[in-house]
Amino acid sequence: MKILVLGADGYIGWPLSLRLSSLGYDVRGLDNFVRRQRVQDVGGNSVIPIADFRIRSNIVEIMTGNMKYLPSLQGYDVIVHLAEQPSAPFSMRDVGSCWETVNQNVLGTINLLWRMREQCPDAHLVKLGSMGEYGTPDCVIPEGIIPEECIAYYMDVGNYNKCVMKGLQFPKQPGSFYHLSKVFDSQAIEFACRAWGLRSTDTMQGIVFGTRTSDIDHADKATRFDYDQYFGTVINRFCVQAVLGIPLTVYGGGYQKRGFLPLKDSIECLTLAIQNPPDTGEYRVFNQFAMTQTVNQVAFSVGSVANKMGLKPHIENVGNPRVENEKNYYEPKHDRLKALGYEPRWSLSKEIQGVLEDLIPHKYHINRKVIYPTTTWR
């Protein structure tokens, strides 16, 4: 199988490229390395040092390029699209960062779809979306499509059968311009499958955390680890705060419930999707996460592991920079990956312990000034 990984230099793109290579697939990567630049521009860095482009390319071949000027896609069986600006707060920073986000994500995906149609219409597009696309509605969230069991009708029309919404895409409620761009991508891919007969797995992923996969067995294979207010996601950021001995900053009340999964599971799930392609013309959505937890729960978990390791963590509630419900019902379905064999086999404490162990040797790399949120939604 010949696989192209777009965004192969990223937090997920790099370890996924390693895994697919280990499995014996013919893997090429593509990246424009703008993530490294953006993290530097906001004053952050990867706590765990990552190899530079040339060293990485000796392990898995990564081409330099971007989504607007793609190399030929001819001959590829799978295109994995991870080449997006991945930060919600970055997209809310100012009009320029918002524009950059929407431009990269929306126009990048558009260009990819047209190129796939011309050059590899039968290839499987594996696209990384976000559970955040759905927002936090007061109802069960299906995997993409409103299912048969969901019946809807208008009292005033009185025609029960005519008003079933089954088969429509479940409504999305994005909470940032980043999430808006991801919703656009999902709808564009669904359309390209419907109109052009492309095939795709669109992965609505929860919040990823962690440092380790089975392929990261050498310092040169480490993946990046961000903690700044823009690119640091919640568990990873809490771990950095615990290592520094500064407060774990919970945004608002901390009752926000979200889906989470460790990095190694993200890689496993994406690999399962690649190994089990959808039919021609099929647009398939996976909700990809292992567990749901509130922000307070994950802060408490990081705090108690850190405590056992002799660190002195404490938790502090700070003003919520985001516009979101601070307490939400959350019951997303996530059966499809399980049906392909995915089963989480890890304990949250052990995963967090691994992260803390990996961070401690590099604690002096951390710039603590860039952690606290200054970009707000309002």
Place this chain on the structure above:
Amino acid sequence: MKILVLGADGYIGWPLSLRLSSLGYDVRGLDNFVRRQRVQDVGGNSVIPIADFRIRSNIVEIMTGNMKYLPSLQGYDVIVHLAEQPSAPFSMRDVGSCWETVNQNVLGTINLLWRMREQCPDAHLVKLGSMGEYGTPDCVIPEGIIPEECIAYYMDVGNYNKCVMKGLQFPKQPGSFYHLSKVFDSQAIEFACRAWGLRSTDTMQGIVFGTRTSDIDHADKATRFDYDQYFGTVINRFCVQAVLGIPLTVYGGGYQKRGFLPLKDSIECLTLAIQNPPDTGEYRVFNQFAMTQTVNQVAFSVGSVANKMGLKPHIENVGNPRVENEKNYYEPKHDRLKALGYEPRWSLSKEIQGVLEDLIPHKYHINRKVIYPTTTWR
């Protein structure tokens, strides 16, 4: 009331600017005149001659500018946003035209929202969307939000109350990259109202036809009239074909049912929206059309009026260039504009007769080579 009309040189933007001026409002227009250029590039033109920029500007002041470099929005009470690439087939033509469409519409709207937030957060944004954003689901289409009367539940969860989808935006099923860009805009505006407290009326408009409004009382006030495969909409195109004595080309079986309204009603409805603004932070959706008809029905109406006027129309079914259901259930709600006083008062035959009368003197302006569809979705 101080009003800025973005896209004031367009088919709707120009007569709307005339109307708002007649009503005594302080109106400024903005346009980059790219529509004139694009129609010329595809070999078309406005059948009815339109005044050039300087003449129009002596009637209503129109500034030259675009959505990326907007003038100051300070002091405006209303921003009417009509400055989008409006053609679905144009967006499907090739990757370049698709890119142009998404770039103009999506990034233009993004930029406008940030500028409004900074410069006129209390102004009323009146945005032109499309009924086509909804697609053609097998159920009643509400005005934006899934209403109270719509109940949904999962059998397997068994918790009736927890699974109500009311309050979520009704799912959209865009059928072209143009429609995808409009869906993005709608979601971005909804988000900006929710997160930033902007206020907006988002108008899901049906297919507009016609040449006349009460303000168009002089040749220099005429609005453009397109008929080419990209910018000519269905009734207008049928009228041109009738005038030329060439077949009225119905795409596919012609059973596609859609919402329609004459130009004068479009102007009236937008004016009603402007005169009845939503509350601060409110995102309000109007479904704006007067009647639903199948394509065959409107072809038949144009044919019979043309026949009475001594033309020799005939109807021909041609291969459908679009990917769409050729027969669809269609029952969109459209109560909100009626509640503000909108009531259609015209007969379709008389409207069509007016169009044919206005076109006949200019029949030699028509380039018949650009009418037949060559851009296909597949």
